[in-house]
Amino acid sequence: MTQITLAEASQNLSELIDAALDGEEIIIIKDNKPVVKLTPVLPVKRHLGFGSAKGIVTISDDFDEPLEDFREYRNHI
Template sequence: MTQITLAEASQHLSDLIDAALEGEEIIIIKDNQPVVKLTPVLPIKRCRQPGSAKGLITISDDFDEPLEDFRNYM
C-alpha cells in the first residue's frame, strides 16, 4: 500500500494510475489523513443475450439415447 500526498498525486497521476492498474493500492492523503483510495474499476458485466451462441453448439442425433452400459437396467 502506497500513501502519497495530494500535491504529489496531482503531479504523478498517470504513474499512480498505472500502478493501480497493476494491482497496487494507492492511498492519497490530505492534512495527514487518508481521503482517497485509488483502485481500478472492474469491467462492467454485460447482460445475457438470448440466442447469442446460435450456430456455435451442435448436439448429436443420438444425444438422448440410452447408454450401452445401462441398457440392461432399462
Template sequence: MQQITLAEASLHLPELIEAAMNGEEIIITKDEKPVVKLTLVASVEKRPPLFGSAKDLITISDDFDAPLEDFKDYM
C-alpha cells in the same frame, strides 16, 4: 498499499494510474488524513439479454395494419 500526499499525487497522476492498473492500491492523503483510495475498477461483464426479458414493454395496437385516414386519397 502506497500512501501519497495530494500535492505529490497531482504531480505524478499518470504514474499512479498505471500503478493502480497493475493492481496496486494507492491512498491519497490531505493534511495527513486519507481522503481517496485509487484502485483498479473491476471489469463489468456484459451478459447477453435473456429471452423474453422485454415482454410487455412494447405494445402494438390492434389496428396497426389498418389504412390511415390521411392516405385514403392515395389508395
C-alpha cells in the same frame, strides 16, 4: 500500499493510475489523513456463455414433480 500526498498525486497521476491498474493500493492523503483510495474499475460486462454457472446453480432431483400446495388445483383440471 503506497501513501502519497495530494500535491504529489496531482503531479504523478498517470504513474499512480498505472500502479493501481497493476494491483497496487494507492492512498492519497490530505492534512495527514487518508482521503482517497485509487482502485481500478472492473469491467461491468461479463461474457456469460454456455456452462458459465456450472457448479453454482443446482437443481433438485424433484424439480419437475407436482407441488403439494397445488394438489387441490390439479384435481379440478
